[in-house]
Amino acid sequence: MPLLASDRTVGRLSLYRRLLSHLLQEKVRSVFSHRLAEAAGVTAAQVRRDMMVVGYNGIPTKGYDVESLIESIGQFLDAPDPEAVALVGVGNLGRAILSYFDGRRPNLKIVAAFDNDPSKAGQVISGCRCYAVRQIPEVFAENEIATVIITVPADQAQEVCDLLVDAGAKGILNFAPVGLRVPAYIHVENVDMTTSLEKAAYFGRRP
């Protein structure tokens, strides 16, 4: 299993897996690179090339076996054991995300939420328990949390980020519209909705 996979490739693999899961729900057993490509919005060659990365082999005239391909992508993308995820900032967006991920990916489950609003502590929102910010170190240690989601106001994001890194976070999904300063070994994935909306408007205008 090669350890090399580009950012883009990982993104597509994640997408393929979701599409394959839908197919499985519809009792589809096998799929050709063409069809998977069409659903993902890429070329068939791209799909086949991505399969090389995960080391999965299809069968000519049969295509890919949906179930075992999901399994293979999982082995490549996921950690060996289910992973615990934490979210910080139980506001409008944070609550929406908690409800969205509730029960969605068993291997990547949000098990703890943190907020500095005292009234949040102790609550259970969308199946996720809320804690005070000062409890981050202990909860992270108990659950071996390495992946976190930041949904606090922009002016609080860096401060919160530092706490999370100290507590052992390695991968950060950041929704605050600020560039976080982190050590080199930490990975930050930014979701920038303002930029996305401006891109939609720009390219919608100029085809």
Place this chain on the structure above:
Amino acid sequence: MPLLASDRTVGRLSLYRRLLSHLLQEKVRSVFSHRLAEAAGVTAAQVRRDMMVVGYNGIPTKGYDVESLIESIGQFLDAPDPEAVALVGVGNLGRAILSYFDGRRPNLKIVAAFDNDPSKAGQVISGCRCYAVRQIPEVFAENEIATVIITVPADQAQEVCDLLVDAGAKGILNFAPVGLRVPAYIHVENVDMTTSLEKAAYFGRRP
């Protein structure tokens, strides 16, 4: 003003503008490519190259004038007149987005929200009026809406998308985890949070 700008370039320009706005709030008048690059997480050469695209010229030893650079990027990215945006699906995520964009970008304002839940129609949420789905054509025509945000459940997204395209949408920001089928001249910008979270986890694990 060249009409060529890659997806990535547009994304960075949008980011630069936000960073520059922050600088302006702090009364910073001018900025060097190095500092802007650092804040954006790119190289100084990248910043200078991007400035070529918008046709803006800085001054050696002075750098870029913050205020006029914001103006130039705006002329490049934005439509000549303020643009109206619509959102469909006033649920958990939709409401969070309405509150987030409320009064943020004057040139790109969410003026209408749509939902098929009758109790939503007539409400005003975060300064945005809600309508029934069947009112899409008239409201789009009245406000010349070309950019839309889709936050309906996945199994409703394609249907809603078709309505929006018929009503004149050109740029679509899609939060539903499905690949939308649209005519070639329509631009779809997907925000895929599941993929983003899986990427954060994957690259956090393997540096």
Place this chain on the structure above:
DNA sequence: ATAACATCGTTACATATGTAACGCTGTATT
């Protein structure tokens, strides 16, 4: 005034990413 210097704009180069071509493989059909 002029020389020194930091930064800019631009061109040339390097890497990353995506596309297409091609031979191989396994199934189905006669």
Place this chain on the structure above:
DNA sequence: AATACAGCGTTACATATGTAACGATGTTAT
């Protein structure tokens, strides 16, 4: 059993994107 063929894996190619190098330029200090 032989043959046709559709799809796969792989390699080679094309394009897109990012990085660095270099000469031009304007400001500041002597």
